[in-house]
Amino acid sequence: MSEDNFIEPRLLKGFRDTLPSRMITRMRMIATVEAVLQKYGFLPLETPVLEYADILLGKLGDEGEKLLYRFKDHGDREVAMRYDLTVPLARVIAQYPELPKPFKRYQVSPVWRADNTQRGRYREFYQFDLDIVGSDTILSDAEILVLKQDILLSLGITDFIIRVNDRSFLNDLSRQIQLDDAQQKVFYAGLDKWDKIGQDAVVDCWQNGDLSKSHIDALLVALERAKTVTNPLADTFAQAKLLGLQDQYVVFDPTIVRGLDYYSGIVFETNLTHAPEFGSVFSGGRYDGLVGRFSKQSYPAVGTSIGVDRLLSALEQLQLIPEVQTTTTVFMTLFSEELTLPVLQMAKNLRDQSINVEVSYDAGQLGKQVKTAAAKGIPYVVILGPDEMAAGQVTIRELATGQEQRLDQSGLSGFFLDRQ
Amino acid sequence: MSEDNFIEPRLLKGFRDTLPSRMITRMRMIATVEAVLQKYGFLPLETPVLEYADILLGKLGDEGEKLLYRFKDHGDREVAMRYDLTVPLARVIAQYPELPKPFKRYQVSPVWRADNTQRGRYREFYQFDLDIVGSDTILSDAEILVLKQDILLSLGITDFIIRVNDRSFLNDLSRQIQLDDAQQKVFYAGLDKWDKIGQDAVVDCWQNGDLSKSHIDALLVALERAKTVTNPLADTFAQAKLLGLQDQYVVFDPTIVRGLDYYSGIVFETNLTHAPEFGSVFSGGRYDGLVGRFSKQSYPAVGTSIGVDRLLSALEQLQLIPEVQTTTTVFMTLFSEELTLPVLQMAKNLRDQSINVEVSYDAGQLGKQVKTAAAKGIPYVVILGPDEMAAGQVTIRELATGQEQRLDQSGLSGFFLDRQ
Numbered sequence: 001m002s003e004d005n006f007i008e009p010r011l012l013k014g015f016r017d018t019l020p021s022r023m024i025t026r027m028r029m030i031a032t033v034e035a036v037l038q039k040y041g042f043l044p045l046e047t048p049v050l051e052y053a054d055i056l057l058g059k060l061g062d063e064g065e066k067l068l069y070r071f072k073d074h075g076d077r078e079v080a081m082r083y084d085l086t087v088p089l090a091r092v093i094a095q096y097p098e099l100p101k102p103f104k105r106y107q108v109s110p111v112w113r114a115d116n117t118q119r120g121r122y123r124e125f126y127q128f129d130l131d132i133v134g135s136d137t138i139l140s141d142a143e144i145l146v147l148k149q150d151i152l153l154s155l156g157i158t159d160f161i162i163r164v165n166d167r168s169f170l171n172d173l174s175r176q177i178q179l180d181d182a183q184q185k186v187f188y189a190g191l192d193k194w195d196k197i198g199q200d201a202v203v204d205c206w207q208n209g210d211l212s213k214s215h216i217d218a219l220l221v222a223l224e225r226a227k228t229v230t231n232p233l234a235d236t237f238a239q240a241k242l243l244g245l246q247d248q249y250v251v252f253d254p255t256i257v258r259g260l261d262y263y264s265g266i267v268f269e270t271n272l273t274h275a276p277e278f279g280s281v282f283s284g285g286r287y288d289g290l291v292g293r294f295s296k297q298s299y300p301a302v303g304t305s306i307g308v309d310r311l312l313s314a315l316e317q318l319q320l321i322p323e324v325q326t327t328t329t330v331f332m333t334l335f336s337e338e339l340t341l342p343v344l345q346m347a348k349n350l351r352d353q354s355i356n357v358e359v360s361y362d363a364g365q366l367g368k369q370v371k372t373a374a375a376k377g378i379p380y381v382v383i384l385g386p387d388e389m390a391a392g393q394v395t396i397r398e399l400a401t402g403q404e405q406r407l408d409q410s411g412l413s414g415f416f417l418d419r420q
Numbered sequence: 421m422s423e424d425n426f427i428e429p430r431l432l433k434g435f436r437d438t439l440p441s442r443m444i445t446r447m448r449m450i451a452t453v454e455a456v457l458q459k460y461g462f463l464p465l466e467t468p469v470l471e472y473a474d475i476l477l478g479k480l481g482d483e484g485e486k487l488l489y490r491f492k493d494h495g496d497r498e499v500a501m502r503y504d505l506t507v508p509l510a511r512v513i514a515q516y517p518e519l520p521k522p523f524k525r526y527q528v529s530p531v532w533r534a535d536n537t538q539r540g541r542y543r544e545f546y547q548f549d550l551d552i553v554g555s556d557t558i559l560s561d562a563e564i565l566v567l568k569q570d571i572l573l574s575l576g577i578t579d580f581i582i583r584v585n586d587r588s589f590l591n592d593l594s595r596q597i598q599l600d601d602a603q604q605k606v607f608y609a610g611l612d613k614w615d616k617i618g619q620d621a622v623v624d625c626w627q628n629g630d631l632s633k634s635h636i637d638a639l640l641v642a643l644e645r646a647k648t649v650t651n652p653l654a655d656t657f658a659q660a661k662l663l664g665l666q667d668q669y670v671v672f673d674p675t676i677v678r679g680l681d682y683y684s685g686i687v688f689e690t691n692l693t694h695a696p697e698f699g700s701v702f703s704g705g706r707y708d709g710l711v712g713r714f715s716k717q718s719y720p721a722v723g724t725s726i727g728v729d730r731l732l733s734a735l736e737q738l739q740l741i742p743e744v745q746t747t748t749t750v751f752m753t754l755f756s757e758e759l760t761l762p763v764l765q766m767a768k769n770l771r772d773q774s775i776n777v778e779v780s781y782d783a784g785q786l787g788k789q790v791k792t793a794a795a796k797g798i799p800y801v802v803i804l805g806p807d808e809m810a811a812g813q814v815t816i817r818e819l820a821t822g823q824e825q826r827l828d829q830s831g832l833s834g835f836f837l838d839r840q
């Protein structure tokens with residue numbers, strides 16, 4: 001290929017390749033979460049990456065619209081790339097009314113947002129969503145809570161706190177003290193920042209937003225009371241406990257708001273106690289109105305979303321997931337061309353017993369072959385030279401220790417089955 | 421939500437939702453294929469959906485370019501959606517020279533082509549690619565062949581034929597009979613249609629394309645000779661056989677060309693004997709020049725691609741994959757509010773033993789609950805009414821037969837563990 005045609009290999013800003021090591025870890029994490037979900041009767045769903053833009057646009061608001069990857073396709077249709085997994089789910093529910101309810105689905109898929117990469121954000125990232133559509137029961141809310149616990153525990157995370165609030169509680173409170181719509185927005189916007197800026201700064205926000213002193217006093221009293229005296233979510237917590245939710249993992253927190261307009265009931269965030277810098281790794285809530293955007297029949301819904309990459313990074317930092325470079329157990333060297341036949345047969349025998357084996361494609365230069373195996377992080381190298389052949393044996397080298405041992409060829413698969 | 425805001429739920433032409441039933445089947449098929457690949461030392465990789473357009477454009481030619489979903493992003497960059505998985509792999513190889521070679525990776529991902537949907541084609545579809553980069557050995561070619569066999573056998577397909585040719589053989593032949601570049605193109609274009617239109621029509625194409633009678637005679641003799649006397653791929657087949665390739669699954673076929681410019685050695689297609697209408701479910705070849713487009717260092721490469729949806733449809737038609745509606749084994753009914761506690765505890769106990777359980781969110785109306793379970797295709801319903809409670813028992817109904825039995829509560833998990 002001439003120099004003229006050379007194209008600089010590069011990625012778009014905010015996009016990344018997932019190389020094998022991280023892929024293996026991510027796939028294992030996802031498989032673990034899927035197994036938990038299946039225990040609760042959730043099923044997988046997948047929707048297209050491209051949708052009509054109007055399908056995705058409705059709920060986003062101006063801020064969201066700016067983040068949408070949107071263009072005209074070859075048929076001059078306004079199309080856009082998936083921004084989240086919730087709106088496509090609402091579309092699916094409306095489009096296939098025959099799907100039995102409650103519909104419990106999960107979806108693990110990338111989404112795209114043309115966000116500012118300077119804040120360390122990516123423009124393509126995986127979400128893992130789980131939702132229950134078609135039930136407005138306390139039990140369905142409770143199940144989501146216990147699922148969050150079970151998923152984190154299944155990943156080895158034991159230090160976390162699920163903070164839960166109820167939009168109905170906030171709405172009722174606003175009504176009781178007679179906030180108008182604008183004042184309610186000020187109330188929510190301040191509350192949403194409580195965690196970051198603290199009570200005093202929130203009160204400042206409320207004052208600047210024209211909430212009266214009596215409003216603010218009433219809010220503070222009601223929030224304190226909900227925290228300490230009467231948990232508005234007591235029934236939900238009680239049912240979640242029957243399903244296995246442990247006390248130490250959940251707390252009612254009246255300052256949780258969640259930005260999105262469409263939440264209508266329970267809302268929650270989940271923080272890792274020993275890795276708070278990752279923020280909420282697992283957020284969501286109840287959104288009873290969303291399907292109604294696409295259907296004359298409305299369906300209540302509740303769900304939660306895992307930031308896959310964020311949670312994976314947290315797991316790595318907390319050393320709860322081993323670094324894995326490969327799924328291959330054995331590298332079979334090829335001592336010389338003449339020994340191709342027995343080496344390939346040996347590889348076949350091992351594979352027939354579900355042992356993962358890479359065979360050297362090149363004969364000779366044994367040192368180079370061993371280096372290749374080491375670079376790939378494959379734990380064992382098998383050597384079949386003329387000496388070993390004559391003795392009906394093989395040499396096994398464990399690369400981490402450099403230890404070598406000779407084994408009868410008949411014992412080879414047993415050796416690795418014990419170690420896989 | 422007011423009528424004004426109602427958005428018609430709909431999909432773009434050529435795009436589809438994958439509902440749970442098909443998702444479960446597809447995920448199982450993919451997991452089966454992945455297990456085979458891991459046995460041969462292949463590792464997973466994932467690349468972004470969006471790339472700089474110039475990265476993807478190079479190899480496509482005019483026809484391909486028309487099919488590319490391409491637009492300007494928010495930073496006015498020319499970007500495009502992934503068209504296949506081979507070009508991104510070549511980019512990755514050039515971009516991360518530290519990746520140990522041979523680099524053996526697989527990727528299962530959707531790709532996008534703005535194709536004509538009237539031909540029954542989809543614009544978003546899954547590909548499952550496996551490639552070996554960094555080896556030009558016969559052994560690496562042979563491994564790809566045996567992998568194709570092992571993958572199909574692992575899926576229960578036993579009637580298939582892998583048809584293999586070598587571009588070097590065709591190139592050498594063209595040189596021997598002194599075809600110029602234009603004539604060689606005519607030769608390949610005709611050959612490519614052999615399967616569909618037959619020898620006579622191919623000869624017509626060659627004549628119309630200005631190949632002389634002596635050219636054509638020489639080609640026919642050489643092709644016939646390669647088929648019956650001297651297989652140019654004899655060494656490759658021999659090594660593949662050592663790795664386990666069975667004679668009946670592979671044939672040298674000098675009419676296989678594969679359209680793409682970048683193939684440089686072995687090329688292959690795979691047809692299902694009892695479902696020929698699906699065409700080649702599994703195609704590919706050697707492309708030693710492609711990485712050189714992005715790197716001063718060139719790497720030989722060989723690989724193959726499975727049309728995931730096509731193969732899945734074939735498996736369904738051949739009844740080699742069971743229709744699955746759910747992964748849930750048990751639907752726990754909720755007889756009445758008062759019995760919530762024992763029902764949820766029972767569900768928790770079953771889940772603790774990895775039995776997949778959906779619990780009714782609503783109490784009462786038992787008939788409706790059973791109908792829900794049936795609509796979801798869940799095989800067993802568990803009923804815990806006051807009678808059962810009093811006796812320390814449960815009723816299990818198998819929905820396929822309508823058969824009911826009572827069991828001691830202590831025996832419940834054992835019953836399902838035997839049946840999961």
